[in-house]
Amino acid sequence: MSEAPPIEVAGSAKLPLGMTPERFLRSYWQKHPLLVRQAFAGFSGPLAPDDLAGLACEPMAFSRLVVFERAGDAWDVRNGPFEETDFASLPERDWTLLVQDCDKLIGEVEALLAPFRFVPEWRIDDVMVSYAVPGGSVGAHVDQYDVFLLQGVGTRRWQISTDPDASLDFRADAALKILASFAPTHDWELEPGDMLYLPPRVPHHGVAQQACMTWSIGMRAPAVGELLVDFAEQTAERIGEDLRYTDPDLLVPADSAEIDAQAIARVRALLRHAQDLDDATLQAQFARFITRYRSAQQTAPPPVRIDAAQLQAALARGAVLYRSPWSRYAWQREGRAARTWFAGDSWPATQHIARILQDHRQLDAAVLGKLAASELALLTELHNAGHLVIDDA
Numbered sequence: 001m002s003e004a005p006p007i008e009v010a011g012s013a014k015l016p017l018g019m020t021p022e023r024f025l026r027s028y029w030q031k032h033p034l035l036v037r038q039a040f041a042g043f044s045g046p047l048a049p050d051d052l053a054g055l056a057c058e059p060m061a062f063s064r065l066v067v068f069e070r071a072g073d074a075w076d077v078r079n080g081p082f083e084e085t086d087f088a089s090l091p092e093r094d095w096t097l098l099v100q101d102c103d104k105l106i107g108e109v110e111a112l113l114a115p116f117r118f119v120p121e122w123r124i125d126d127v128m129v130s131y132a133v134p135g136g137s138v139g140a141h142v143d144q145y146d147v148f149l150l151q152g153v154g155t156r157r158w159q160i161s162t163d164p165d166a167s168l169d170f171r172a173d174a175a176l177k178i179l180a181s182f183a184p185t186h187d188w189e190l191e192p193g194d195m196l197y198l199p200p201r202v203p204h205h206g207v208a209q210q211a212c213m214t215w216s217i218g219m220r221a222p223a224v225g226e227l228l229v230d231f232a233e234q235t236a237e238r239i240g241e242d243l244r245y246t247d248p249d250l251l252v253p254a255d256s257a258e259i260d261a262q263a264i265a266r267v268r269a270l271l272r273h274a275q276d277l278d279d280a281t282l283q284a285q286f287a288r289f290i291t292r293y294r295s296a297q298q299t300a301p302p303p304v305r306i307d308a309a310q311l312q313a314a315l316a317r318g319a320v321l322y323r324s325p326w327s328r329y330a331w332q333r334e335g336r337a338a339r340t341w342f343a344g345d346s347w348p349a350t351q352h353i354a355r356i357l358q359d360h361r362q363l364d365a366a367v368l369g370k371l372a373a374s375e376l377a378l379l380t381e382l383h384n385a386g387h388l389v390i391d392d393a
Contacts, residue, residue, distance in 0.1 A: 016036065016195075017039065018037075028199075033197060036195045036196075039194065043151075047213070053087055053131075063081065063097065064079055068094040068095070075174045095133055112215065113127065119219065124219060130213065138176060141179060144201065147197075149190075150195045150217065152213035156214055160205075167179070167180065169181070182203055182205055200221065231275075284339075290328070299326045301385055302384065306380065314392050315364065318365070320362050322388065322390075324389055327386070331351075331355075337349070342382065
């Protein structure tokens with residue numbers, strides 16, 4: 001077994017990971033934790049605690065309050081949206097406010113994802129921001145996905161365990177999935193600008209040492225069960241009702257109520273046939289799945305549709321197209337062409353426009369340049385579906 005690489009490195013403006021993305025992916029990604037001191041020197045974040053509390057009061061935000069009651073060693077989890085009065089009654093210590101999807105709600109937060117796009121965009125889930133008072137925590141736990149924990153204002157103590165035999169059993173009496181036992185192998189205090197990367201299933205525990213904010217860039221890692229359910233539903237629609245259980249080799253059974261081995265063999269062959277997906281079908285099914293948002297929020301079409309000529313005129317007078325924050329985007333090659341995917345729906349495209357949509361969150365005449373008729377038509381369709389929002393101000 002090769003020796004683990006250094007667990008702590010120094011970052012810089014040019015190398016926030018303390019190394020090239022290529023080396024990070026090769027040596028650490030889904031393999032080893034990494035603490036990067038001053039990955040983003042001077043980082044405080046575009047949200048203040050009051051801003052986060054305001055977001056937690058919005059119906060569109062997925063927010064939680066986690067309060068630890070020391071006297072009874074108990075955890076209380078409250079779900080938002082909250083009222084301002086909910087915060088006034090909180091104790092002076094031992095609570096945390098968490099708001100997910102802050103990148104969908106605040107453009108300045110979405111901009112924080114740019115340094116992390118060495119990972120495929122469809123793998124990035126969200127930016128969750130937490131505010132904690134002294135002692136605030138969500139308990140020792142594991143995540144099922146990769147996460148970058150970037151420290152904003154204040155300090156947080158992080159303990160992790162790299163013991164491969166560490167217990168992952170949860171407490172049965174807690175509202176959260178808190179580890180029943182936790183024996184850290186590493187212990188650090190993170191200051192503003194420090195960042196901790198954790199692969200999936202690494203036990204960790206963070207506790208605020210003073211009032212602090214932590215920015216969690218989480219990756220999307222769908223469970224196999226999720227994929228199977230989604231693929232099964234899509235496959236069922238594709239094959240219809242014609243493919244059915246058959247038994248032309250049926251023999252008189254020894255017991256008419258018995259489900260015998262021959263019946264199970266027929267079922268196995270039938271399901272194997274139903275799951276036999278060619279590459280194009282598998283690509284389409286996965287792209288449809290991975291670009292759909294995990295929550296209930298959906299992109300809404302605009303109240304007024306436009307045509308290609310109207311869009312071209314708007315761009316000519318300085319309008320900007322923004323990608324809807326709720327529209328996950330990905331694209332696939334189709335020979336020399338491409339297929340673009342937004343929130344589970346697809347459109348044929350050129351590879352040229354597919355890459356522009358990937359590389360730019362804001363599209364104007366300068367970025368788009370001279371467009372083919374099919375590319376202008378695609379942008380028009382995406383606007384009319386709500387995936388691109390026009391700002392003609």
